[in-house]
Amino acid sequence: MLLLALDTATPAVTVALHDGDRVLASSDQFDARRHGELLLPAVDRTLAEAGCALGAVTGIVVGVGPGPYTGLRVGLATATSFGAALEIPVHGLCTLDGIAYAAGLDEPFLVATDARRKEVYWARYADARTRTSDPAVDRPADIAERVAGVPAVGAGAVLYADTFTGVRTDLPEHQSAAALAALAAEKLAAADEEGFLPPLPLYLRRPDAQVPANYKVVTPK
Incomplete structure (x- = not known):
C-alpha cells in the first residue's frame, strides 16, 4: 500500500x-x-x-x-x-474527519473550520474516529447553545472562541x-x-459568484 x-x-x-x-x-x-x-x-x-x-x-x-x-x-x-x-x-x-483523527480524543467533541462569511463548517464526534452528525454550515451565534462547553478543535472553533467555549487550543487547528x-x-x-466518500465536493452552500439578477439575454436577430 x-x-x-x-x-x-x-x-x-x-x-x-x-x-x-x-x-x-x-x-x-x-x-x-x-x-x-x-x-x-x-x-x-x-x-x-x-x-x-x-x-x-x-x-x-x-x-x-x-x-x-x-x-x-x-x-x-x-x-x-x-x-x-x-x-x-x-x-x-x-x-473534518481528518482534523478529528489528528485530535485523538476519546470523548465527545466538535470540529469546526472557518467557512468565511462569518460562518463555520462543523460536525460532532463521539471520538477521534466516529462522526455522529453530518457536516453543517452555520453562523456561530445560531448554534451557541448547542456547542457551548463542548470540547472543540479546529480553526473555526479558535476563531469563534466566544461561541465554542470548550475550544482546545492545545490540539491541531488545521x-x-x-x-x-x-x-x-x-x-x-x-x-x-x-x-469512504466519492471524490465529489461537499460544498453545503451556494457559491459566492452569482449570475446578475437583471442579466440581459442577447438573442440572434
Whole structure:
C-alpha cells in the first residue's frame, strides 16, 4: 500500500505519502489564495522526500470538504486526474474527519473550520474516529447553545472562541494530509470501504459568484 493524500478544502495545502504503516513524507503550507499554485509542487516535493515515483502510488486519498468552492476544486480535480492517469482508486474523506483523527480524543467533541462569511463548517464526534452528525454550515451565534462547553478543535472553533467555549487550543487547528492518510490506511486495512466518500465536493452552500439578477439575454436577430 502506498497512499498519496491531499486536501485543499481549508487554507492548508497539505500533502502526505503513507505506506500503510507510517507517513513517509509530508508537506503543509497555508495560503487560502494559492491552492492551485502550491499543490503540485507540494506533491513533487513529498514524493522526492520519500524517494518514490508517482507511478508507485497505489491509491489516492482526498479531502472532499466541506470547504469554499475554488480551493476545494483544486484538490479534487488533482486527485481524480491522478486516479484516472494511474488507474488507481480515489478515496474521499470528509475534511473534518481528518482534523478529528489528528485530535485523538476519546470523548465527545466538535470540529469546526472557518467557512468565511462569518460562518463555520462543523460536525460532532463521539471520538477521534466516529462522526455522529453530518457536516453543517452555520453562523456561530445560531448554534451557541448547542456547542457551548463542548470540547472543540479546529480553526473555526479558535476563531469563534466566544461561541465554542470548550475550544482546545492545545490540539491541531488545521487539516493535515498525514492524519487523513493514516485514517484512510486504517479503513483500508479493516476493509471498511463504506467508510469512504466519492471524490465529489461537499460544498453545503451556494457559491459566492452569482449570475446578475437583471442579466440581459442577447438573442440572434
